[in-house]
Amino acid sequence: MLFAIKFSSIKAWARNLKRDSVALYLASRDPRVPWHAKAVAVAVAAYALSPIDLIPDFIPVIGYLDDLILLPLGIWLALALVPDEVMEECRTKASALLQRPSSRGGMIAIIVLWFAGALALAWAAFRYLPR
Structure with a gap:
């Protein structure tokens, strides 16, 4: 029972992280977002998509830790820099985009x-x- 509760909360966290990633993409294209927030969002996206990692992925376990720690922290920082009203609009749009049939x-x-x-x-x- 305890495992099911933790697993469902991890799934919800991952779903929100995915939604926020799409919302950050939408926010980075919004003119109301300051340039430094856009720069952080682009840097996080570039790091996520880059084949070059801080710790190479072929190193067992440790290779994925940088992705599991740095990417959520970068997304959190970019979310903190985007104005709240813009982020709410972008989250609504992202939720609609992710619920396509x-x-x-x-x-x-x-x-x-x-x-x-x-x-x-x-x-x-x-x-x-x-x-």
Whole structure:
């Protein structure tokens, strides 16, 4: 029971972190946000997407700690720098964007296309590469 409560609170935290990440993207494009808040948001996004980490990810356990600590702290700092009324608007927009309907049919079509592409690539490799 205790595990279920903690797991649900971790899921809620992760969901809010995802929403706030999208909201920060929206806020960084808003003219009412100061330039330094935009700079922090861009720096956090660049660090998250960069292949270069403070501690390389191939180091077991420790490699992911910088991502688990620095990214939430950077998001928190950027959120603190954005004006509250702008952040509320952006959170509302982000929640609406994240609740788009998903299609099982679309997912199946994408999987079939990837599978067909992999088969075509394998066929071409066996057919045209010298043995």
